[in-house]
Amino acid sequence: MPHAPAPSAPTWVVADTRTVSDGGPPDLPSRGAADRLSPWQHGWRLVLVWVLGLGVWLFVGTVATDGWRSDVDGPGAVEGLLLLDLAVGHLALFVVAFRRRWPVGVALVTGLLCLFSAMAAPVSLLALVSLATRRRWPALVLVTW
Numbered sequence: 001m002p003h004a005p006a007p008s009a010p011t012w013v014v015a016d017t018r019t020v021s022d023g024g025p026p027d028l029p030s031r032g033a034a035d036r037l038s039p040w041q042h043g044w045r046l047v048l049v050w051v052l053g054l055g056v057w058l059f060v061g062t063v064a065t066d067g068w069r070s071d072v073d074g075p076g077a078v079e080g081l082l083l084l085d086l087a088v089g090h091l092a093l094f095v096v097a098f099r100r101r102w103p104v105g106v107a108l109v110t111g112l113l114c115l116f117s118a119m120a121a122p123v124s125l126l127a128l129v130s131l132a133t134r135r136r137w138p139a140l141v142l143v144t145w
Contacts (some may be wrong), residue, residue, distance in 0.1 A: 023122045037100065045126060046097060052122035053089050060085070060118040089119025096123045107131045107143045 061082050092113040099106040107127040114124040131139060 018137035036082060042097070046093065049096070049122040049126045050093055053093070053119040057082070057086060057089060057119040061085055085119055086115045087114055089123065092117065092123040094122035096127050098125050102144065103131045104139045105125070107139075109144060 044071040064078050064082060092110045093110050095106055095113070107124075107130075110120060110127040113120045128143065131143060
């Protein structure tokens with residue numbers, strides 16, 4: 001009597017119609033050329049967080065120059081802090097341009113810069129969203145903890 005063929009490992013179909021026959025669920029697709037962002041796609045995201053950051057910075061600057069001037073000693077102290085905030089925000093914007101290459105490091109650095117700069121808050125949010133799209137739970141827990 002012929003024997004039935006041995007059951008094979010289950011085959012999972014990935015979104016790009018490749019099959020994985022390793023017996024477990026498929027890994028995320030590799031980051032190939034199709035996953036890279038075009039200069040336009042990078043550019044509009046960076047411009048958006050720059051504009052949002054400037055809006056936050058202008059709001060903080062308005063509140064700081066109206067309400068906190070009496071709390072800070074010395075002439076020009078508030079303006080100096082606002083310029084430092086602006087410089088740190090632009091540093092965060094430079095760092096977030098590398099979020100696709102080093103997503104965890106960029107999210108950590110921009111999160112720390114966000115502690116010292118209101119302008120860096122939207123930039124840090126972009127880095128966190130970029131990290132979240134990778135769907136790696138340990139990295140997300142490390143950054144958001």
